[in-house]
Amino acid sequence: xxxxxxxxxxxxxxxxxxxxxxxxxxxxxxxxxxxxxxxxxxxxxxxxxxxxxxxxxxxxxxxxxxxxxxxxxxxxxxxxxxxxxxxxxxxxxxxxxxxxxxxxxxxxxxxxxxxxxxxxxxxxxxxxxxxxxxxxxxxxxxxxxxxxxxxxxxxxxxxxxxx
Numbered sequence: 243x244x245x246x247x248x249x250x251x252x253x254x255x256x257x258x259x260x261x262x263x264x265x266x267x268x269x270x271x272x273x274x275x276x277x278x279x280x281x282x283x284x285x286x287x288x289x290x291x292x293x294x295x296x297x298x299x300x301x302x303x304x305x306x307x308x309x310x311x312x313x314x315x316x317x318x319x320x321x322x323x324x325x326x327x328x329x330x331x332x333x334x335x336x337x338x339x340x341x342x343x344x345x346x347x348x349x350x351x352x353x354x355x356x357x358x359x360x361x362x363x364x365x366x367x368x369x370x371x372x373x374x375x376x377x378x379x380x381x382x383x384x385x386x387x388x389x390x391x392x393x394x395x396x397x398x399x400x401x402x403x404x405x
Contacts, residue, residue: 256282306396338384348390351392363393
């Protein structure tokens, strides 16, 4: 994930991390749907992925992801298979990029948010609503039966919710 090749595979294709721009958790159309479709159309025409802003906190989160994955593997005594892009079928109409595949039926989605966000997730002890469409979309694309959503912040307990 994050390589130029990975970005190239995603050009013009809806991905699970953006399914919330198509549909809401309640099943209705997202207010961002039209803009997202225009973005995908533009990518198809230009064969380029639009540059997106990445804050320092987002870059730090990506760095912490390997640490989070290692902790998950230790806690559950499993190997997490890292993968790039997964397609639903041979048409490759839409895709997902899970943070890891776990055994035959599971997958892992890791978030490494800022401390205040992580504490909020811990207190609520549920899948954050903003990731519902992404997690459900990943399970649909990969035909996996479950997904462990993990929120991680160093020196704090992780939140792991099985969906």
